[in-house]
Amino acid sequence: MKQNVQPPKPIILLNIDSLMPEPLEIAVQTGRAPALKFLMENGHYISNVVSPFPTMSVTIDSSLLTGTYPNKHHIPGLNWFDNSKKEIINYGTGFRETTKLGMRRTVHNMLYRLNNEHLGEEVTTIFEDLADKGIPSASINSFVYRGNTPQHLHVPRFLSTLTHFKNGEWITKAPSIISLGMFSKLRPRGFTAQIAAGNYKFTARELRHLIRKNRLPGFTFCIFQDMDARIHFKGRMDIKGITKIDRQIQKTLNMYPSWEEALNRNVWMVMGDNGHAPTGANYREFIIDLRKILKTFRIAKIQRSVHKKDQLVLCVNQRMSYIYVLDNNLSLTTVINQLQTDKRIDIIAWKEKDYVHIASGMKNGSLRFSPTGEYKDEYNQTWNIDGNFDLLDLDVRNEKMLSYGDYPDALARVYSALHSHSGRFIIVNAKPGCDFKAQSTPFHLSGAAHGSLHKQETLVPLLIAGTTAKPAYPRLVEMKEFILRLSSQQ
Template identity: 45%
Template sequence: MIKRLVVIFSFLIFAIGCTGSSQVSPLDTKRSFPLQTGSGSNPKVILLVIDSLMDKSLNKAIEDGKAPALEFLKKNGQYSTELVSSYPTMSVTIDSSLITGTYPDQHKIPGLVWFDDKERRIITYGNGLFEILKLGVSDFAKNGLYEYNNKDLSSNVKTIHEDLDDAGFKTASINALIYRGNHPHTLKVPGFISAAAKLPDEIQTMGPETLSLGVFSRENQENHHIVNRIGLNDSFAAEELIYLLKTNTLPSFTILYLPENDFTVHRKGPSTIKGIEDADKQLQNVLNSFPDWNDALDNLVWVVMGDSNQSIVKSNKKEALIDLRKELSEYNILELGEAVRPKDEIVITANERMAYLYILKEDIQLRQMAEKLQKESRISWIAWKDNEGINVISPDHQGELIFQPGGPYKDQYHQTWSVKGNIDILDMKVKENTISFGNYPDALARLYGAAESQKGRFLITDAKPGYEFIGESSPEHSGGGAHGSMHKADSMVPLIVSGTDKSIENLRIVDLKDWIIEVIQR
């Protein structure tokens, strides 16, 4: 999923000679070393996140014999296609929900790109080369390497690393960009990066006891997979996990992030299996580290998941791309890289198939702008918050929907709501005060999470399947795949669980943290 911070410093990928797709690491297969995973009283959990892993392409790869490792784990475990992602369905927000067990109203990471009302500037964690260059490479680099974990992620929530460490369990993070923990670490910034991005040679951060992050921090000093995307690649991640297994230092919980499938899907569309095939080769290397693959299930719990789906974007750019600058051309729009000027009226931050639109002038009403966007038939709905709650209108439906937490209605996740108006806007049904969801799974909690993720006056808008928002210099994926929306086409991801029969009550990414902690502490 997403351009994972465009793999931190995407502008440098070309300068350092990207090597292309993942290659199988030159590792000895069937290594013999003293694994002791079965000797402890508590199981160890390995959480493997494959960016943009999707059910149809996964099963196609398995059917074609291209994913034997994933097939092995799937056959020896439980499988679901209905794990609900966070919203927006962009990696930074999803990662924050995964690691904190909360939606953005609590963890406060609104999206890949957003506008900080207090600092009066656009924050980007990496949404395309040209957007990064305009907003400032130095700011982008600082956001990704320091502020994301140490400032922007709310201190009012705890990560899985912090909670497990407090309970006496060691944890590890391998190439996950959100990793906050209780232990101080020093990220080593290579000279060519520190010079280009105006960064210090060393950056202090807080993480789990074991922190691997590409070229910036690695456990295995002989891990040389750092040329391709400065180590933020599948080969590097797999080698780090193998090192933990080989040295018998695997902690109670390890999160391992494999990013490269996302890049392939963005370019070639959701039907491609090339990225899954490459990721599976790295997983094969990991499983080959055991005397037998079945040994990998001995007191180890494997959780393999996608973070979001990608849906097809129409190939005709004129039809597929919703240019919000044109839709709102009567307003003065803040230009990327510029300070907010007295004349600026709105800010556009496009997150692929969703967007935040910020209103800077008090005389411009939220409803006024929402009704202008309502004329665009490629938009699914537009939402904003006011004293009544969260308001939602749509080009396809009359009236509006207004909701807020607490009230007589309960959904399948045991959340209660006050709801009035046209529930068809979010494709919901109500029977005997029980809410069920259609095209927008967990719609109320997810939209509420986005609406309360930040301060300021703003709209949230979602594109229909097949379409994507663009603003100034934002990337586009016509003819390929994109995500970001709340629609189930972007939101339902596969989940494989091997090594435990403990059920998950609510199949949502936001619920995995507590489930994993329960598995480890049993």
């Protein structure tokens, strides 16, 4: 490892969970977000950054930090099935579901196995790459944090019964500076309002502590998590959460002689991770119960280990789901035909040999595709495609140039999800307004939800101030290369 060096400007990336372009623009235009307005007017504003699929936080953060889609980093979602160990991996989807799966197991998945077992060894994180260059980094409030520095994290005594850690402590590799709620705090007297991670005030105070103590490293990654839960209930156009977080950003910028000086000293980036799609109010109309659609098959119960006679395992990620077919005598076609009877399922995807196949409960026909071919998309990726292009809302112009409609970067994102882990499985995507449900999974009526391939959940905003540089393409998966490029400019 090289001796510590400092890039020209420390980079601060503020990841605001569920920040979306439309409510952000309204908050800015109505004067409710002056700090974000300042960054927007004094830098670049990109409103259509593509998030990975499924649009769930652990998958998104893994893509952001590794610069790869799930087929490389192997975090398929918040809820998935490990075929090699025959167990459901859940990182915390809801109290009822995690309780049935086992609270200790879920907590252990999130705190330890996510970074130390599940995140692919063949990829590296921003933290690891910067450390190899001698540039220190910090992670504040992110459950995806893998770095090069061994760190001791501690579980408070009242939570120790919910973990597998001996003496309530575990050693993990992380950045040189890590803050993770009550498990690791930069301020000894810092108060954590939430049980696990810190809330938006905690995150901002930890960042301000680094600035105040002149400890700001070359790269600092901060997550503000609070807005997601609020939008699930209030709807996607709620802006009160943006206003609250903006006040914390104002306080941070106020630490400098002027806001302009804050840009002179640092590169500031603010981004969302996923959007939300509005959900309907009528349970029978808008909640897709996969158990009822697939009731003719033997579905594994989550409160016990998978049995030999179980044919299917259901892993719901809000508006998308993985359906695992365990019975080798049961063809995928049989399950797919049953799924197509529900007109609320707009995309059904599976892999077969070298191709990804697409069907739908809403539209007729089929589509298949594979990487490398005669069609080139707007991200300079080439594809071999055959079938009904409308199933993924693909538009082909002259010279076989491909563009995306309702499902941004759909080919790469579906391909990556289907190749993110082993097993025979099908992906289903719900049409806007609908939410999937299985045994004890949370659902969201009269509010909003995410997880799917749709543009409402996919396109997020990005603000960049303090530099004239921009990512190569408006995709979240490009952020790692962009940050490393900025960090290496001497």
